[in-house]
Amino acid sequence: MDSSIFLAKFWGWYLIIFFFILSLNPKRIKQIFNDLKDEKFLIIFSFMAIIVGLLNTLFHNIWEPSYKIIITLIGWTSLFLGLALFMFPKQTVKWLEIINIKMVQVIYTLLFLVGIFLLNEVYGIVPV
DSSP states (O other): OOHHHHHHHHHHHHHHHHHHHHHHOTHHHHHHHHHTTSHHHHHHHHHHHHHHHHHHHHHOOOOSTTHHHHHHHHHHHHHHHHHHHHHSHHHHHHHHHHHHHHHHHHHHHHHHHHHHHHHHHHHOSSOO
16 A cells, blocks of 8 residues: 555544544543643653654655645654654643644644545545
C-alpha cells in the first residue's frame, strides 16, 4: 500500500474519531489541558508528538498540491508542536490554551472536514 494512501486513511479516521470524542465529551478538552500542566504527562505527550511527527515527515514529505500536502502538514505540525512543548512547555501550553478557548468550535469543525476530505480522497465516496 502506498504510504500516502495509508497515512490518508490513518489521519482521516483519527481526525473524525477525535472530533466525535471531543464533541460528545467536551470535558475531555479541559482534562487534556489540565494534564498538560503535569510535567510527566507533558513530557510523554511531547515525545509522542515528536515521534509521530518525525515518522510522518520521514515517510511522507511530499509537497505537491493535492491531499498529500495535508498529510505532510499534519506531520510537520505534530513535530513542531512536540518540540515546542518539550523545549518551551509553559509558553506553549499558554499559547495552546488561548487558541483553544477562542477557536475551539472552528478547530473541531476543520479537523472533521479535513478527516472527511482525506477519507474521500482514499475511498472515493463522493466523485470529484
